Amino acid sequence: MKKQLLAACAAGLLAGAFALPAMAQNVAIVNGKPVPKARLDALEGQIKAQAARTGQPVPPEVQGQLRDEVIAREVFMQEAEKLGLQSTPDFKAKMDLARQSVLIGELFADYAKKHPVTDAEAKVEYDKLIKAQAPAAGTKEYKARHILVEKEDDAKSIIAQLKKGGKFEDIAKKQSKDTGSGANGGELGWAPASTYVPEFGAALTKLKKGQTTDAPVKTQFGYHVIQLEDERDAKAPEPPPFDAVKAQLKQQMEQQQLAKYQQELREKAKVE
Structure with a gap:
């Protein structure tokens, strides 16, 4: 039992x-x-x-x-x-x-x-991107102000006031249609001429430091009175450190590799 x-x-x-x-x-x-x-x-x-x-x-x-x-x-x-x-x-x-x-x-x-992207490969791509952002030799940046109005006669009147000693900043605050820059006395900050519409950029590059346009500059936005405060050789923007963008950069490179692989498979396939 x-x-x-x-x-x-x-x-x-x-x-x-x-x-x-x-x-x-x-x-x-x-x-x-x-x-x-x-x-x-x-x-x-x-x-x-x-x-x-x-x-x-x-x-x-x-x-x-x-x-x-x-x-x-x-x-x-x-x-x-x-x-x-x-x-x-x-x-x-x-x-x-x-x-x-x-x-x-x-x-x-x-x-x-x-096919992982290595840190070394990502660093090579990072350096290429930074180099591509460097401005071309001779590229200039301009620090300018402007006053924007609707009518040409108003722009001519402002130019006349400036020639008589009127202060650009005060007139911009009172009369400029561009309220964003107008609040700062027409200040546009540093930028290459190519940043602006062609008519504005062309007029800006003809000015000398401290000079104001003698005639209104017409663009799609209205009539501008432009003053050049200063100019300098263009500088590349300060890049983020490699470690801060490494993960994102590697992900982008892996996506590019995958897209290339997909295209290669399509091209090799025999489709009837």
Whole structure:
């Protein structure tokens, strides 16, 4: 009797030992059907990847809801299968498209994994971009003011006032249609002539330091009175440090590599 009892206990322990790993592989049992933990892991991976692309962390409450979501999907899927929806032509067509999308996604992910952009490659690209931003030899920047009015006669009147000793800044604050610069006495700051519309830029480059246009300058915006305060050789904008843009730059380069790979596949394919 004792031997039988010991044998039964041993069998139970062995069954439990095998059952534990099996349960660890499942999220739950729904209507007698196991829901594999791999399904939960895959969904969690999707959520984390999406969050990484947007630069946002996964909220703790979302992670806690994933198990319920996986179980709910199993419940709904079982009901759909009970109704035979998996056998309809519409479902099969959608599954074919879904299979294509997933497989293509795996292809691109595999390519990206095998062709990472190194820090050294990103640094070379960074240096090229910085060099491209350097202004061409002889390029000038101009510090100017302007007063913008609707009518040519008004512009001529302002020029006359300036010749009689009127202060440019005061007139700009009172009469300029360009309220943004007008509030600052017509100040436009430093900029190359190419920044402005062609008529304005051409008139600006003809002025000498401290000089004001003798005649109104007509553009699509109205009539301008322009004063050149100063000029200098153009300077390249201060670039951000490499480490600050490295991640973004590597991502852009990887996207460019992937686009090139896609184009190569298209070109090699025989389409009849």
